[in-house]
Amino acid sequence: MELQLLSMPQFTERNLVPVGSPTCGKPCGVRCRLPLGTPTTCGDPRHREDRAPDSKVISGDAPGHDVWFIRSGILRLQRHALDGRRQILSLFFPGEIVGFEGESHEGVSVETATLSGLCRIDRRKFETMLSEDKTLRAELFRQKQDQLDRLHWLTWSLGALGPEERLCGLLALSTRLMPYQSLPDGTGILSVQLPRRDIADLLATTVESISRILHKLSETGVIEIRDPAHLRFLDLPRLIELGRIDDLFDRLISGPAKRRNRLDAFMALASDSPVLSCGR
Amino acid sequence: MELQLLSMPQFTERNLVPVGSPTCGKPCGVRCRLPLGTPTTCGDPRHREDRAPDSKVISGDAPGHDVWFIRSGILRLQRHALDGRRQILSLFFPGEIVGFEGESHEGVSVETATLSGLCRIDRRKFETMLSEDKTLRAELFRQKQDQLDRLHWLTWSLGALGPEERLCGLLALSTRLMPYQSLPDGTGILSVQLPRRDIADLLATTVESISRILHKLSETGVIEIRDPAHLRFLDLPRLIELGRIDDLFDRLISGPAKRRNRLDAFMALASDSPVLSCGR
DNA sequence: CGCTTAATTGACACCAGTCAATACCCGTGG
């Protein structure tokens, strides 16, 4: 049972919003401005687990009888080939539920990409909750659709775009997925939460290419590299353009909220869903 | 309203199982051995539409207030770039429901890849059916999961494998997705339903590469090319190996059936679901 | 029997992955 504590030396920096501006009052880790799902805090501390990066959550081989709720951090759904090649198929963000369906195939696994706060839920208990709570059912359905949307983007990118375009697209999307501070002058600073390796394996390219592209972008004046984990976006519109996500941008981000309305119409419920009182 | 009749000259051949062996009694078009979903025939002829290949079903721009049930044929979910590049994100098979959610983004569209028999369902009516029929809800959820599984395979392939491996994988999977006749000697004949162009755009490669790979495989003795639309698999295990889907193979195919059991447990219902009495 | 479209084959160039070496950051221990 690998339960690990918070202070992992080499990652403290990565998980903070460092640039000097206290826009959000709280300690503001990954919680900051995340429109996906509802990063509810788990009430019962007994079910909470704080995980260091690269810690295994779902192994794929060992089915594992738990469902996970993400309180904070980013998880990755990945797949390894025998020769070591890895492809990240999807990322999971705070508020999302992982491990109930489809994440426990042979060969695929789920791990933490960053320092993460999870909440463990017993599978049977979760199924009971599902059968009783329409709101939760609707939420789960919604999340599944979100995952499909994101996967559609990734598939499109991998198939039709080059490495540079893909990276630009990801960067643009990251303004909504990771801590991003808009500055008065229209620029903004992104805290890159994912290590290079994960970015590379997500976009099906290499760390070398990532580096090259990033520096090329900085020479073009699109971004400014403060340090490897902090990028200043000088021209976000251009980034969106380069990433060919003009149309996808809104949908992929604001989708969840809009979609919920349509679903609620027939899947029942009225309240705005605190969603999970986790465990108990 | 582009309702077209069955006899499209240049595709008659492609849509038949031609090789001399009447294994399946009926006229046996795409209906033959399709484990995905339940290709129920639509009772009311008024809602039925037979579509020629490359006919638009969902435009993406014009929302379109219909949901579609696939009686026969294969549909493709695709996305175009401004410069003409196209990526096929997913295929839909008989028994599946299309157009309810997530297929009507900006930029993406759904078209018929082969001659197809559809059934048009009014969106509002469909929503009503959904709210009343637990079975249908469960089925829809199940299909969403199936699409995720298939998309996971595609994403994995695009990201981690080369064109040759991807094609081999697709071919292996096609034994369950398209008409495939197992012969006594262990070999089998696949009727390729998709035109080269669609295969290329699905696997993010070119028709030239497809051709080259196919002929290379025939020289290696893995397959035999009877004609462009009919391949004889001399060594299916090798094909599975080359496509790196050893583990995925079963799951991707038999998944739907198994999964249903788990879902039904809490999403209610007992019967084996005729699923849709379409329209009315 | 000629037309259009699809499929094949060949020649070529270039992008991006691979390998290898260096620079950088950070935490540790002397």
Place this chain on the structure above:
DNA sequence: CCACGGGTATTGACTGGTGTCAATTAAGCG
């Protein structure tokens, strides 16, 4: 305080696979 060590990021040189372009063949249909 500084030297060391491990990991990450960066940079450079090289090569091979694949896409691109163009031409040929084959097939299907009127």
